[in-house]
Amino acid sequence: MAKSRAASSLASRQTGDADTASQILDIAERLVQRRGFNGFSYADVASELGVTRASLHYHFPGKAELGLALIERYAIRFAEALETIDEQHTAAPAKLEAYAGIYAGVLRDRRMCLCGMLAADYETLPEPMRAAVVRFFDDNEAWLTGVLQDGERDGLLAVEGAGRQAAQAIVSRLEGALLVARPYGDVGRFEAAAARLLSSLAHPASRA
Numbered sequence: 001m002a003k004s005r006a007a008s009s010l011a012s013r014q015t016g017d018a019d020t021a022s023q024i025l026d027i028a029e030r031l032v033q034r035r036g037f038n039g040f041s042y043a044d045v046a047s048e049l050g051v052t053r054a055s056l057h058y059h060f061p062g063k064a065e066l067g068l069a070l071i072e073r074y075a076i077r078f079a080e081a082l083e084t085i086d087e088q089h090t091a092a093p094a095k096l097e098a099y100a101g102i103y104a105g106v107l108r109d110r111r112m113c114l115c116g117m118l119a120a121d122y123e124t125l126p127e128p129m130r131a132a133v134v135r136f137f138d139d140n141e142a143w144l145t146g147v148l149q150d151g152e153r154d155g156l157l158a159v160e161g162a163g164r165q166a167a168q169a170i171v172s173r174l175e176g177a178l179l180v181a182r183p184y185g186d187v188g189r190f191e192a193a194a195a196r197l198l199s200s201l202a203h204p205a206s207r208a
Contacts, residue, residue: 021059023049029070033111037067037121037129064126067118071132074114075139078102082143092151093202096170099144100194103174108187116175141167151201158203166201173197 027048031040042063046053060066085098106113115136122130144167151157159166177193 024056024059025070025073028066029114032070032117033114036117038124067129068132071129071136075136092147092156095147096198100174103178104187104191107178107181107190112178112182113175137171140171144170156203157201159201
């Protein structure tokens with residue numbers, strides 16, 4: 001019985017620790033997406049969560065560890081979103097539209113792409129975070145390359161140059177459109193730019 005109670009107590013503490021860590025990440029992610037990585041401190045997170053800074057250091061010893069955890073969690077969620085797109089859509093144009101919709105949704109929530117914000121702070125980031133940011137964009141470009149290749153094969157897209165280069169251009173233009181639309185607080189501005197981008201990729205025969 002004593003062992004059972006001890007096991008239950010340990011499980012409860014572990015659940016509580018996981019919940020607190022998740023809450024820390026939620027708050028830190030929002031702050032990064034709105035202020036940038038250098039625009040918030042542990043004190044900001046501790047104040048909003050109502051805990052001490054020591055509690056934050058228990059879960060994430062330093063800001064570098066917190067930042068890396070943020071990127072890794074964000075990358076997992078983004079990858080899951082791409083899997084959902086693959087499951088829900090078969091045509092490449094629809095996949096690209098859904099992909100742009102991810103960015104629009106972030107802006108609608110008055111945020112920016114987490115890794116886009118971190119890219120702006122790239123020179124001041126710890127090396128593990130730098131590598132994780134690059135890996136995030138590489139993974140997105142790899143997925144987009146596959147979509148573009150499928151679209152060309154099916155006669156639905158007309159891509160100039162190598163697929164990887166076109167994928168890089170898509171990420172760059174969507175991130176840029178997100179950044180420019182931000183000060184206007186205008187999701188429609190981003191959506192119009194994204195629509196023009198996707199229209200430029202459509203095969204001439206499918207534009208009629």
